[in-house]
């Protein structure tokens with residue numbers, strides 16, 4: 001299709017925004033991206049990419065400790081039994097920030113190469129698909145609520161109004177903070193502030209055991225600091241497969257993390273070089289640093305959205321349909337500001353769908369049933385499709401087979417002690433509708449199940465495909481084989 005005479009303005013240069021911009025440029029539209037922090041968004045600069053890089057560093061260190069268990073010792077270690085490995089957090093963070101900046105630059109070059117104009121500044125929606133831009137604004141993501149048009153620009157900064165056939169709002173979200181736990185950027189931190197640390201916290205208290213809290217608690221434990229994880233629910237990762245979350249919680253405890261379940265933080269205060277977290281039941285937890293991981297709020301305030309006819313939900317998220325349309329004609333939205341499913345992959349897909357739909361290209365509506373996602377703990381938890389809860393609560397008529405990895409020959413060789421694979425197949429048709437993998441590199445192992453779900457393969461098609469011997473994927477095949485129903 002040819003969208004040569006169409007103009008597209010994108011507010012926000014994260015995965016939702018920049019992927020849409022690339023898609024629109026490919027279709028021939030004239031595209032402008034307005035970004036107030038940096039291209040790549042929070043995903044690249046402070047959240048997804050840096051946290052995965054930190055976890056990769058922690059996992060790398062963990063391999064030194066694990067070496068002992070398979071009979072490998074470092075003769076130079078100064079303390080007997082110690083593998084002599086320490087993390088220099090200033091160096092670790094400097095490398096991670098460089099990596100993030102490099103990725104941001106790559107995105108900028110890609111956008112430039114396809115003719116997308118990028119404006120450094122803050123955007124605000126006006127009625128009738130117009131966008132007001134204050135140029136030169138530069139906001140650093142930190143967890144503080146940014147002024148809609150930024151603080152960090154001089155009053156004479158150029159303001160202009162752009163008109164577009166399609167406006168895409170992809171402004172993301174920021175860390176939720178509590179009035180009783182105000183981040184100071186030194187010892188009470190949001191996840192966007194940890195990259196300024198120059199020393200490893202002695203004792204980090206992580207508040208919130210959702211995906212962000214669990215991943216970062218795992219990372220800092222691996223880097224060598226004492227970690228207390230405060231979980232308001234019965235177990236960590238309350239939204240995830242219960243069997244998987246239980247494995248990860250057990251591993252956390254075994255490695256020395258203190259996990260406090262059914263413990264809700266009421267507030268955090270700083271006392272000199274310590275922080276004191278008060279729980280709602282009156283208990284107090286002391287640490288050297290506190291990390292708030294208590295959820296996010298969408299960047300949708302004071303952006304002119306409702307005045308321009310864009311409906312927001314009670315949580316402040318932009319309401320969209322499955323092709324990313326908002327309630328205002330010609331205005332679309334993608335990513336975390338919509339609250340549909342806060343993943344970089346979903347943001348990117350929503351953005352691509354939006355421009356394809358608006359510019360008249362062929363498009364399939366967003367299908368969340370096929371989204372695979374991964375929690376980068378050790379072991380990792382990867383999931384796709386329907387969940388165990390969907391089956392247990394009667395929403396899907398399916399069966400599950402779960403196989404522990406301890407019986408898998410490759411897992412034994414690699415000293416994998418925890419984890420399992422689980423596959424869900426619909427009763428009768430035996431179509432694979434979902435699965436869970438808990439193992440090292442589960443993020444890679446989930447792909448065959450995702451392929452089966454997306455292409456509606458049945459358990460016989462899946463299990464009759466050769467797997468390598470010995471391999472972890474052998475357990476996937478075996479689980480599917482065990483799901484085979486014998487015809488009456």
Ligand SMILES: Cc1cc2nc3c(=O)[nH]c(=O)nc-3n(C[C@H](O)[C@H](O)[C@H](O)COP(=O)(O)OP(=O)(O)OC[C@H]3O[C@@H](n4cnc5c(N)ncnc54)[C@H](O)[C@@H]3O)c2cc1C
Nearest residue numbers: 012014015016036041042043048123172335336342343344
């Ligand atoms: C710690 C952490 C780890 C994560 N890890 C993963 C992971 O491993 N895998 C995964 O898939 N997802 C992960 N996520 C989720 C992922 O980061 C988000 O889903 C993703 O960032 C959403 O992309 P987005 O484009 O909607 O928003 P963002 O990436 O937040 O980008 C939005 C951009 O809009 C800009 N902006 C906002 N308002 C304006 C304005 N008025 N004018 C101009 N610009 C504006 C912001 O500066 C920002 O750059 C993680 C999240 C967190 C918190």
Ligand SMILES: NC(=O)c1ccc[n+]([C@@H]2O[C@H](COP(=O)([O-])OP(=O)(O)OC[C@H]3O[C@@H](n4cnc5c(N)ncnc54)[C@H](O)[C@@H]3O)[C@@H](O)[C@H]2O)c1
Nearest residue numbers: 208209210211212213232264265293294295342374375376
């Ligand atoms: N690997 C990944 O793909 C990845 C990583 C991080 C985040 N994400 C995305 O971001 C989403 C949000 O995750 P999140 O963990 O940032 O937020 P979340 O809202 O899922 O979890 C926050 C947790 O904090 C708890 N909490 C809130 N107030 C508390 C208090 N006062 N004391 C103790 N606990 C409290 C909540 O009960 C909740 O369990 C995820 O669902 C995921 O989609 C993805």
